[in-house]
Amino acid sequence: MDASFAQIQGYDTYPLKSPRRLEVFNGLETSASKITYIAVALMIVGDHHEPRALFFLTQLSENPIVLGLPWLAKHEVTIKAAILALIFESDHC
Numbered sequence: 134m135d136a137s138f139a140q141i142q143g144y145d146t147y148p149l150k151s152p153r154r155l156e157v158f159n160g161l162e163t164s165a166s167k168i169t170y171i172a173v174a175l176m177i178v179g180d181h182h183e184p185r186a187l188f189f190l191t192q193l194s195e196n197p198i199v200l201g202l203p204w205l206a207k208h209e210v211t212i213k214a215a216i217l218a219l220i221f222e223s224d225h226c
């Protein structure tokens with residue numbers, strides 16, 4: 134999640150005990166600085182409702198939130214790009 138977006142939205146933020154690096158889809162580390170804070174926020178995506186979703190805070194340029202591959206995998210999300218939909222097939226939460 135973009136750190137400025139989290140601040141504007143007034144989300145609760147917490148420092149990480151130890152900074153972690155940010156990897157992109159191909160496993161490479163970004164040039165962005167390490168992540169030092171998380172935000173906790175209500176997340177509603179379609180019919181999926183997560184009252185306390187955790188987001189790593191960083192600087193994003195185009196979209197305020199990017200769902201990570203581990204989160205997508207945990208929720209067994211199928212992306213239906215043609216109809217701009219995410220289908221949740223897991224009972225994880």
Ligand SMILES: [Zn+2]
Pocket residue numbers: 182183208225226
């Ligand atoms: Zn969830």
